[in-house]
Amino acid sequence: MEKIFQKLSFSSATLVFIILLGIFITLFNAARPAINEFGLHFIVDPVWNKEVPLTTPTAKTSTVQASTTDDNIAVNPDDFSEDDGMGMDEDEDSVPTKTVYGGLVPLVGTIFSTLIALAFAMPIAMGIAIFLAEIAPKNISSLVGGAIELLAAIPSIIFGMWGLYYFAPIVADLFGGFQVSLLTAGLVLGVMILPFMAAITRDSMNTTPDILKESAYALGATKFEVIKDIIFPFSKTGIIGSIILSLGRALGETMAVAFLIGSIFELPHKVTDPTITIPVALANNFGEASGVGMSSLFYLALILFVMSFGVISFAKFYFLRKVN
Amino acid sequence: MTLMSIKKFSFTYPGADEPSLKNITLPIEKNKITALIGPSGCGKSTLLRSMNRIHDLYPGNKYDGKIELFNETSKKYENILDIKKENEFIELRQKVGMIFQKPTPFPMSIFDNVAYGLKIAGIKNKSELQDRVENALKGSALWKEVHDRLGKSAMGLSGGQQQRLCIARAVAVKPELLLFDEPTSALDPISTGAIEELLVELKKDITIAIVTHNMQQASRISDYTAFMYLGDLVEYDKTENIFLNPKEKQTEDYITGRFG
Numbered sequence: 001m002e003k004i005f006q007k008l009s010f011s012s013a014t015l016v017f018i019i020l021l022g023i024f025i026t027l028f029n030a031a032r033p034a035i036n037e038f039g040l041h042f043i044v045d046p047v048w049n050k051e052v053p054l055t056t057p058t059a060k061t062s063t064v065q066a067s068t069t070d071d072n073i074a075v076n077p078d079d080f081s082e083d084d085g086m087g088m089d090e091d092e093d094s095v096p097t098k099t100v101y102g103g104l105v106p107l108v109g110t111i112f113s114t115l116i117a118l119a120f121a122m123p124i125a126m127g128i129a130i131f132l133a134e135i136a137p138k139n140i141s142s143l144v145g146g147a148i149e150l151l152a153a154i155p156s157i158i159f160g161m162w163g164l165y166y167f168a169p170i171v172a173d174l175f176g177g178f179q180v181s182l183l184t185a186g187l188v189l190g191v192m193i194l195p196f197m198a199a200i201t202r203d204s205m206n207t208t209p210d211i212l213k214e215s216a217y218a219l220g221a222t223k224f225e226v227i228k229d230i231i232f233p234f235s236k237t238g239i240i241g242s243i244i245l246s247l248g249r250a251l252g253e254t255m256a257v258a259f260l261i262g263s264i265f266e267l268p269h270k271v272t273d274p275t276i277t278i279p280v281a282l283a284n285n286f287g288e289a290s291g292v293g294m295s296s297l298f299y300l301a302l303i304l305f306v307m308s309f310g311v312i313s314f315a316k317f318y319f320l321r322k323v324n
Numbered sequence: 325m326t327l328m329s330i331k332k333f334s335f336t337y338p339g340a341d342e343p344s345l346k347n348i349t350l351p352i353e354k355n356k357i358t359a360l361i362g363p364s365g366c367g368k369s370t371l372l373r374s375m376n377r378i379h380d381l382y383p384g385n386k387y388d389g390k391i392e393l394f395n396e397t398s399k400k401y402e403n404i405l406d407i408k409k410e411n412e413f414i415e416l417r418q419k420v421g422m423i424f425q426k427p428t429p430f431p432m433s434i435f436d437n438v439a440y441g442l443k444i445a446g447i448k449n450k451s452e453l454q455d456r457v458e459n460a461l462k463g464s465a466l467w468k469e470v471h472d473r474l475g476k477s478a479m480g481l482s483g484g485q486q487q488r489l490c491i492a493r494a495v496a497v498k499p500e501l502l503l504f505d506e507p508t509s510a511l512d513p514i515s516t517g518a519i520e521e522l523l524v525e526l527k528k529d530i531t532i533a534i535v536t537h538n539m540q541q542a543s544r545i546s547d548y549t550a551f552m553y554l555g556d557l558v559e560y561d562k563t564e565n566i567f568l569n570p571k572e573k574q575t576e577d578y579i580t581g582r583f584g
Binding site (some may be wrong): 225 | 381415431432441497
């Protein structure tokens with residue numbers, strides 16, 4: 001009985017690793033054709049689903065001489081036959097072409113929308129947390145705290161709809177440019193991560209011992225000085241943790257961003273330009289994709305997986321190191 | 325002379341029906357150590373925490389009576405219960421410092437810990453800060469142990485050293501009265517001895533009020549002792565009278581260990 005129980009709990013624990021590893025392997029396998037085809041150049045290539053003419057061997061050598069970083073170098077006869085086999089380029093009769101996929105646009109969109117969200121949410125979340133933990137009387141603190149937790153419970157699609165119909169016109173009025181844009185998506189994303197950041201920051205501020213605060217007050221410190229010199233340094237790890245966890249959430253958010261970012265594969269020149277993020281690119285394109293296109297989507301998914309995995313494990317190790 | 329004079333003082337916590345302190349009248353003599361003793365829940369910490377109004381960090385307390393603090397400049401007694409503005413509170417707490425049950429080093433270096441009270445009081449001059457930190461650490465018998473690692477985090481010190489650091493931090497702002505709330509309850513006997521010696525040394529410059537559960541401690545270091553029970557001040561007298569010749573039956577029972 002004891003043995004069965006041990007084995008059962010052990011296998012439950014192992015399951016997590018198996019799932020994690022399984023996802024990684026599946027993603028990697030599915031992305032492999034794209035990785036073979038585009039390599040790391042995928043990350044810096046702003047072109048998505050574009051047909052480029054395959055140059056003749058003589059012309060190809062000349063391009064190689066001209067610029068060694070051109071993506072045409074990666075093209076070899078094997079790739080050509082593979083592309084051809086999919087039947088995508090059949091109707092292009094005269095010049096043989098191939099379709100090129102690059103991940104730069106969604107990658108840039110993801111990173112910048114997340115950064116805008118963080119820049120927007122961080123000061124407000126800190127303000128909320130300080131108010132709840134230190135300034136507000138108990139009953140108001142629990143009331144506002146409850147509202148914050150409710151905000152966290154709103155499904156992301158509702159944020160998307162609200163953002164599109166009410167928030168986007170306001171943003172466009174204020175900053176000009178398009179209603180659906182990097183800025184709109186980033187700001188709504190900021191509103192979405194706000195409750196997480198505020199709640200975790202408040203909780204870690206609440207762990208500051210009363211006696212420590214009282215010691216500072218007993219030296220003649222003001223409330224502001226106690227917050228700045230005692231509470232912030234004391235809850236530093238928790239605050240950084242809250243930022244990183246919100247970052248992880250912002251990176252993967254799909255639905256609300258899909259409503260607001262415009263979903264076009266174009267590098268934004270201004271923050272008010274529409275663009276696309278990795279999760280949105282995945283959600284919008286899986287239906288029609290096949291072949292290398294499908295594989296490229298998996299490549300994007302793999303990049304996102306590694307990014308959020310990296311962010312979360314950084315947070316985890318940061319905490320572990322601090323605890324020890 | 326009397327530095328602080330508590331007159332007919334009553335205190336009620338928010339939401340409580342009964343006052344926790346009833347009609348307390350007690351002088352705190354200048355440059356003496358006054359010990360507050362009594363069983364748990366008798367209100368001695370509550371009384372101590374009223375003396376610099378640290379209670380007011382939490383709203384809803386009710387005060388009655390007077391707590392008068394002698395003002396050195398105007399040579400008059402001022403009722404600290406009249407204080408309402410934040411800058412007056414700051415002034416009061418710079419005059420009346422406090423040390424807690426547990427050491428409370430701030431999450432910063434040893435130097436910054438001691439300099440903290442000075443910095444927030446507006447002293448920016450580096451050499452003055454340095455002098456006053458050094459003097460405070462010397463006054464707290466900590467200088468020899470920490471002078472070569474002032475820049476290191478205060479968290480690395482032992483419990484006893486941390487408590488002496490907190491005393492140095494409080495002493496650095498040159499208070500008139502220092503309140504000690506069971507300062508040695510979390511420390512081993514050797515550290516406790518060091519702190520007791522320090523208190524006796526400190527009373528030359530600073531008046532001290534100390535809450536203690538340890539009656540030997542009260543008899544060793546204090547000049548005056550107040551025995552409290554259930555929110556009442558039962559007896560206040562010179563320490564030797566309280567311990568050798570108590571007037572009240574309750575006091576005698578407590579110090580001889582028959583209850584408490």
